[in-house]
Amino acid sequence: MDAATQLPTVGMIGAGQLARMTHQAAIALGQSLKVLAADPAESAAAVATATVLGDYRDVEDLRGFAKGCTVVTFDHEHVPQDALRALVAEGVDVQPRPEALLYAQDKHAMRTRLTALGLPQPRWASVDSIADVEAFGLPCVLKAATGGYDGKGVWMCDTPADAEAVLASGLRLIAEERMALQRELAIQIARSPSGETAAYPVVETVQTGGICTEVIAPAPHLDPDTAAEATRIAAAVATELGVVGMLAVELFQTSHGLFVNELAMRAHNSGHWTIEGAETSQFEQHLRAVLDYPLGSTATAAPYTVMANVLGGEPGGPRLDERLQHLLAEDPAAHVHLYGKAVRPGRKIGHVTVRGDDPALLRHRALRAAKWLQEGE
Amino acid sequence: MDAATQLPTVGMIGAGQLARMTHQAAIALGQSLKVLAADPAESAAAVATATVLGDYRDVEDLRGFAKGCTVVTFDHEHVPQDALRALVAEGVDVQPRPEALLYAQDKHAMRTRLTALGLPQPRWASVDSIADVEAFGLPCVLKAATGGYDGKGVWMCDTPADAEAVLASGLRLIAEERMALQRELAIQIARSPSGETAAYPVVETVQTGGICTEVIAPAPHLDPDTAAEATRIAAAVATELGVVGMLAVELFQTSHGLFVNELAMRAHNSGHWTIEGAETSQFEQHLRAVLDYPLGSTATAAPYTVMANVLGGEPGGPRLDERLQHLLAEDPAAHVHLYGKAVRPGRKIGHVTVRGDDPALLRHRALRAAKWLQEGE
Numbered sequence: 001m002d003a004a005t006q007l008p009t010v011g012m013i014g015a016g017q018l019a020r021m022t023h024q025a026a027i028a029l030g031q032s033l034k035v036l037a038a039d040p041a042e043s044a045a046a047v048a049t050a051t052v053l054g055d056y057r058d059v060e061d062l063r064g065f066a067k068g069c070t071v072v073t074f075d076h077e078h079v080p081q082d083a084l085r086a087l088v089a090e091g092v093d094v095q096p097r098p099e100a101l102l103y104a105q106d107k108h109a110m111r112t113r114l115t116a117l118g119l120p121q122p123r124w125a126s127v128d129s130i131a132d133v134e135a136f137g138l139p140c141v142l143k144a145a146t147g148g149y150d151g152k153g154v155w156m157c158d159t160p161a162d163a164e165a166v167l168a169s170g171l172r173l174i175a176e177e178r179m180a181l182q183r184e185l186a187i188q189i190a191r192s193p194s195g196e197t198a199a200y201p202v203v204e205t206v207q208t209g210g211i212c213t214e215v216i217a218p219a220p221h222l223d224p225d226t227a228a229e230a231t232r233i234a235a236a237v238a239t240e241l242g243v244v245g246m247l248a249v250e251l252f253q254t255s256h257g258l259f260v261n262e263l264a265m266r267a268h269n270s271g272h273w274t275i276e277g278a279e280t281s282q283f284e285q286h287l288r289a290v291l292d293y294p295l296g297s298t299a300t301a302a303p304y305t306v307m308a309n310v311l312g313g314e315p316g317g318p319r320l321d322e323r324l325q326h327l328l329a330e331d332p333a334a335h336v337h338l339y340g341k342a343v344r345p346g347r348k349i350g351h352v353t354v355r356g357d358d359p360a361l362l363r364h365r366a367l368r369a370a371k372w373l374q375e376g377e
Numbered sequence: 378m379d380a381a382t383q384l385p386t387v388g389m390i391g392a393g394q395l396a397r398m399t400h401q402a403a404i405a406l407g408q409s410l411k412v413l414a415a416d417p418a419e420s421a422a423a424v425a426t427a428t429v430l431g432d433y434r435d436v437e438d439l440r441g442f443a444k445g446c447t448v449v450t451f452d453h454e455h456v457p458q459d460a461l462r463a464l465v466a467e468g469v470d471v472q473p474r475p476e477a478l479l480y481a482q483d484k485h486a487m488r489t490r491l492t493a494l495g496l497p498q499p500r501w502a503s504v505d506s507i508a509d510v511e512a513f514g515l516p517c518v519l520k521a522a523t524g525g526y527d528g529k530g531v532w533m534c535d536t537p538a539d540a541e542a543v544l545a546s547g548l549r550l551i552a553e554e555r556m557a558l559q560r561e562l563a564i565q566i567a568r569s570p571s572g573e574t575a576a577y578p579v580v581e582t583v584q585t586g587g588i589c590t591e592v593i594a595p596a597p598h599l600d601p602d603t604a605a606e607a608t609r610i611a612a613a614v615a616t617e618l619g620v621v622g623m624l625a626v627e628l629f630q631t632s633h634g635l636f637v638n639e640l641a642m643r644a645h646n647s648g649h650w651t652i653e654g655a656e657t658s659q660f661e662q663h664l665r666a667v668l669d670y671p672l673g674s675t676a677t678a679a680p681y682t683v684m685a686n687v688l689g690g691e692p693g694g695p696r697l698d699e700r701l702q703h704l705l706a707e708d709p710a711a712h713v714h715l716y717g718k719a720v721r722p723g724r725k726i727g728h729v730t731v732r733g734d735d736p737a738l739l740r741h742r743a744l745r746a747a748k749w750l751q752e753g754e
Contacts, residue, residue, distance in 0.1 A: 004418065004719045006697035023424070024401045030697070030715025030727065032424045041381065047400070047409045049426050279710045294706035301678060301732075320383035320407070329671035333656045338407025342381045350407065355678075 001070060007031055010287055011065055012044070013056050014075025017339040017348065018267045018283075019044030021275070022075070025283035035075070036065045043339045044075070059083040066092045073245055073290045074266050077104045078147070095193065095244040095290040096265045103241050104265040108145040108174050114260055117240050119233055121260045122252070123177040133163040136175040145172040154210060179259060185219055185251040186270035188282055189234040190289045190298075191243050198285065198295040200278060202230045205250065205270050211348070214367065215307045217273040218300065220359045229258055237263065246271065246286040269309065269348075274298075276335050276353050277305025302355035308366035310350040310373045312343040317376035320349075327352075327372045334369045349373075378447060384408055387664055388442055389421070390433050391452025394716040394725065395644045395660075396421030398652070399452070402660035412452070413442045420716045421452070436460040443469045450622055450667045451643050454481045455524070472570065472621040472667040473642045480618050481642040485522040485551050491637055494617050496610055498637040499629070500554040510540040513552040522549040531587060556636060562596055562628040563647035565659055566611040567666045567675075568620050575662065575672040577655060579607045582627065582647050588725070591744065592684045594650040595677065597736045606635055614640065623648065623663040646686065646725075651675075653712050653730050654682025679732035685743035687727040687750045689720040694753035697726075704729075704749045711746045726750075 001008055007030045012019045015037030023033040023044055036052050037045035045051040054061030056079050063086075066072050071093040084098035096104075103110040111124045125136045133140065142163060144153035153171075156178070157163045166173065184207060189199040201218035219227075234249045237260070248268030250261040271282035280288075280296025288295055318326075320343060327334060331354070338350040352369040354362050371377075378385055384407040389396045392414035400410040400421055413429050414422035422428040431438030433456050440463075443449050448470040461475035473481075480487040488501045502513045510517065519540060521530035530548075533555070534540045543550065561584060566576040578595035596604075611626045614637070625645030627638040648659035657665075657673025665672055695703075697720060704711060708731070715727040729746040731739050748754075 001698065005715075005717050006720070007701070007715065007717070008698060020404060024404050027397060027401050027424050027717075028712070028714045029701070030717050032717065045426075047404050047426060049422075049424060049428070051426070279712075288705065293702050294709065296705065297710035299710065321378065321385060324384070324406070325670050328665065328673065332671065333674035333676065335405070335656075337405045338382075338384065340382050340384070340404075340407050340409065343383070 002031075005030055008070035008291055009034055009050070009068060010290065011036070011069030011072040012075050013062070013065070013072065013079055015042035015044035015048075015051065016075050017043045017341070019075040020047055020339060021272075021281075021337070022267065022283045022286065023048040025281055025287055028284065029287060031287075034065070034069060036061070043341055046340050057083065059086050062087055063090070071095050071290045073286070074101070077101060077265065081105070097242060097244065100242045100244065101265055104263050106146050107143055107148075108172065110263055111174060113241065114237070117236060119236060119260055120258055122179055125175050127173050127175045128167070130160055130164055130167060133157070133167070133175055134160065137177075138163065139178055141176045141178055142166045142173050143176060145174055152210075179252050179254050182253045182255065183219075184261070185222075185230060185253050185258070186215070186268070187230045187234045187249050187251065188268065188271040188274065189231075189238050189247050189249070190245065190282075190285045190295050191238040191247065192289045192295060193244050193292045195239070196295050197235055197238055198298050199231045199234055200271065200274060200282070200298045201300060202227050203270055203273065211309070211311070211346075212269045213309050213311075213370075214363065215270050215273050216359050216363065217277050217305045217307075220304075226253070226258065233258065233260060245289045246282050269351075272337070272351050273305045273307040273353055275337070277301055277355055303357045304359045304362055305353060305355040306359065306362035306366040307351050307353045308370035309348055310338075310352060310370045312341075312345050312347040312349045313374040313376065314345055320373070323373050323376045327369050330372070331365055331369055334365065336369075336373075379408075382407055385447035385668055386411055386427070386445060387667065388413070388446030388449040389452050390439070390442070390449065390456055392419035392421035392425075392428065393452050394420045394718070396452040397424055397716060398649075398658075398714070399644065399660045399663065400425045402658055402664055405661065406664060408664075411442070411446060413438070420718055423717050434460065436463050439464055440467070446470075448472050448667045450663070451478070454478060454642065458482070474619060474621065477619045477621065478642055481640050483523050484520055484525075485549065487640055488551060490618065491614070494613060496613060496637055497635055499556055502552050504550050504552045505544070507537055507541055507544060510534070510544070510552055511537060514554075515540065516555055518553045518555055519543045519550050520553060522551055524548075529587075556629050556631050559630045559632065560596075561638070562599075562607060562630050562635070563592070563645070564607045564611045564626050564628070565645065565648040565651065566608075566615050566624050566626070567622065567659075567662045567672050568615040568624065569666045569672060570621050570669045572616070573672050574612055574615055575675050576608050576611055577648065577651060577659070577675045578677060579604050580647060580650065588686070588688070588723075589646045590686050590688075590747075591740065592647050592650050593736050593740065594654050594682045594684075597681075603630070603635065610635065610637060622666045623659050646728075649714070649728050650682045650684040650730055652714070654678055654732055680734045681736045681739055682730060682732040683736065683739035683743040684728050684730045685747035686725055687715075687729060687747045689722050689724040689726045690751040690753065691722055697750070700750050700753045704746050707749070708742055708746055711742065713746075713750075
């Protein structure tokens with residue numbers, strides 16, 4: 001609690017773009033987000049005054065960081081369980097709790113728990129030999145149980161040789177069936193310690209090379225039963241796993257229904273559309289949830305909102321500043337979010353959001369805007 | 378220009394709530410606003426990393442601050458002309474230029490210039506004696522030519538004794554007629570150095586004790602001719618005075634038409650509604666204008682948007698944190714903006730914005746929210 005402003009201080013471990021956008025939301029709530037960064041040039045550290053430099057794997061650094069925080073939360077799920085449990089034991093309010101966060105850190109634990117809950121998910125198994133993989137059946141997807149993101153830690157395996165190459169890494173792995181998808185969906189839901197939940201509309205996500213490149217909110221032509229099923233799944237995961245803060249549930253839509261793909265217990269790329277597209281952004285909602293404030297309205301602010309990610313392009317061409325000006329001239333109602341990161345090919349450096357009535361037109365606008373920022377043409 | 382991000386750096390002189398909200402907008406554009414603050418606890422300094430401490434009246438401090446800024450602009454209009462002209466002479470890109478800003482700093486200069494332009498304004502005169510005031514006619518309004526804000530520097534005078542008390546201050550004064558108002562209106566318009574302009578819809582403002590307490594956007598029941606006249610006046614002021622950045626024109630609506638009350642060449646309280654109520658907020662628009670970026674869409678994002686200011690209440694009662702939680706529970710779709718300032722009675726400490734279809738209902742919601750934050754009941 002800040003004595004002058006009579007308002008709390010949220011500490012966020014990690015200083016990427018999620019922390020950066022959370023800082024924007026914290027400012028509106030009268031706060032200044034405190035972030036733990038590895039480097040002062042990181043996306044959030046560059047814009048937030050209360051930056052502490054440290055290593056998120058080091059319990060001493062975490063302990064120092066947590067001092068003066070009303071609650072400590074996350075920009076990523078890579079903080080070791082041991083360290084988090086030590087903080088909790090010392091009385092730090094960590095949200096989500098390590099017992100819940102585990103299921104976003106460890107896919108084996110997540111699949112095991114969701115199986116026990118009877119929630120729909122792809123057929124899966126723990127594998128640690130080629131015999132296990134062949135018993136499971138090829139083709140399949142191999143996933144690192146921990147540490148993956150944005151398509152990293154995920155391998156499409158068609159042959160035993162593919163699987164052997166992955167097994168050679170020595171990583172702890174699970175195998176999942178490759179499902180015939182109609183499309184991918186995602187849903188954000190917030191949950192507070194007092195048990196209040198607030199779900200956003202189900203969105204369609206488009207992945208390219210394992211990276212989410214586009215989100216359409218709400219998912220066009222989604223029948224009400226499927227939307228209700230997605231919301232039921234998200235609420236069950238949030239409540240049964242004891243999630244606090246934002247939960248993103250990525251789903252496969254198939255001719256046999258919905259299946260849980262991935263979970264994230266934080267603001268998530270598939271929820272960036274909420275900044276302009278919903279009454280309450282996922283970033284403000286996460287702050288409200290971890291502080292046990294009442295949750296905000298998840299009503300949409302426009303019939304449709306489309307977000308497209310901007311990835312770093314190849315070197316050369318116009319400077320980012322020039323690309324931005326071109327885009328702003330082309331589409332005066334585009335909402336640009338740049339993350340203040342140095343441009344590297346394939347790195348998420350920003351996103352663009354547009355809202356309106358016609359999802360096809362919005363997708364065209366969003367992709368054109370993202371392409372211009374990315375490729376400068 | 379920041380080498381790593383390939384994006385510009387805007388410097389803002391002053392670190393109040395306008396700079397704070399501009400920092401939020403700068404973050405989205407990939408930047409981090411650089412602010413000149415008197416104290417690290419100021420509203421924007423508390424949330425923006427690139428804070429320089431200094432005195433906005435000291436040309437040396439300004440010179441140091443301007444180093445590395447792509448453009449220098451303002452959170453307030455109190456920077457001395459001499460200092461600004463010195464910076465410009467040294468090649469600093471100051472926007473708006475001091476020659477334009479003068480008309481927001483000096484009401485005598487503003488009234489003289491608007492008279493020359495033939496724009497409608499209250500009858501006025503320069504006064505420096507009781508004889509001048511009596512020749513002008515009582516009752517009247519006396520205004521300090523410079524330095525006023527939020528009702529400060531404005532005196533309603535009914536009698537010679539009232540006027541003598543003001544004259545005794547030794548301030549340079551102008552007298553203005555007291556008009557019979559139907560209501561007060563305001564309009565925001567942005568102008569860039571290349572001459573592009575973008576006007577927002579005309580809004581109704583409600584003043585209490587000289588402080589704007591409420592803004593309804595767009596102004597309900599405004600006939601199209603009057604709206605067009607307001608836009609014409611704003612565009613004329615912006616263009617003829619060479620304004621760059623946001624211009625707010627406060628207007629009196631009377632049975633004889635519109636009259637210019639005040640000008641501000643910066644983001645303005647009467648434009649806070651644009652954060653949620655328009656496609657481009659006045660804060661992003663100001664950045665775009667001073668950087669000579671293409672201007673953003675000023676289309677509304679909802680049929681009506683209402684903003685209510687939150688003033689600091691009397692000491693005692695629930696902490697601000699508790700008041701906030703109560704409000705968030707009562708109205709989950711209210712957009713709260715707290716400025717991170719210590720609470721003092723009558724001080725602007727935040728605002729609340731709601732959007733929807735029915736302006737009467739929105740006013741009720743916004744005022745109830747502001748009252749709760751202010752009075753804790």
